[in-house]
Amino acid sequence: MNNTATEATIEADPKLPIIRITRDFAATPEQLVRAHTDPEIFARWVGPDGMDTRIIEWDARNGGAWRYVAGREGEEYGFRGCFHEVGPDRIVQTFTYEGMPEGVSLETLRFEDLGNGRTRLHAQSLVDSFEGRDAWLKSGMEVGVDEGYAKLDALLADGSI
Amino acid sequence: MADELSRVFAALADPTRRDMVARLATGDATVGQLAAPYAVSMQAVSKHLKVLEAAGLISRSRDAQRRPVHLEAEVLAQATEWLERYRREAEARFQRLDAVLAEMNQESMNEEKPS
Secondary structure, X not given: OOOOOOOOEEEEOOOOOEEEEEEEEOOOHHHHHHHHHOHHHHHHHOOOOOOEEEEEEEOOOOOOEEEEEEEEOOEEEEEEEEXXXXXXXEEEEEEEEOOOOXXXXXXXXXXXXXXXXXXXXXXXXXXXXXXXXXXXXXXXXXXXXXXXXXXXXXXXXXXXX | OOOHHHHHHXXXXXXXXXXXXXXXXXXXXXXXXHHOOOOOOHHHHHHHHHHHHHOOOEEEOOOOOXXXXXXXXXXXXXXXXXXXXXXXXXXXXXXXXXXXXHHHHHHHHHHHOOX
């Protein structure tokens, strides 16, 4: 079954320090909200690959906090933030990588119901400056890209996609 | 400079400037040659070129007669590469999410089946 006909598209807003990503999924908005708010499900896909995600704190309600640690031998990366709003088709939350604690991104995830069990995710990340956005784009990106391709190959090979 | 990427993105946000960059990717051109396809004034073209130059995307030679415009392909490639790498990382995450969602669908289908 091919349920990923379209890959994620990305746009860097020229006027605001915003990155927008759009991606279609073979799932309902409700399922996607669950995949983002149920800690056990979230830990299974957030990655990056080759790392275990350990949920430390998770309160997926308006105003609730979250924190998780991604790690592999000798390395640990912590992330934390707050769920500002958890709605049926929208999640607003903050996101901080603990290695850059002064940087915080405001994440707005909107789940657009396309019908027939398909949903379009509109993810928007707003940071406080263009410098911050550039640093964000350049940082930590080495992690996971190659592993991502390997994982993709594996998923394609075993027919999951 | 810290915000050079943003200047490149801002410069490329305009369709006329994107067009000019595409044209320059095939080779250097004079301002007159660049202006030819557009129904805009030379001043407007000049303004676009200044934005592209400030972003480091183009350079102009000191040749006073022609001053051909040259595309700094490396600057363009680097900016688009950062964005593309970020996109690929998001896509890798979403591929994992696809697999998890497929399992969720499978589970709910199994639950609906009469036993």
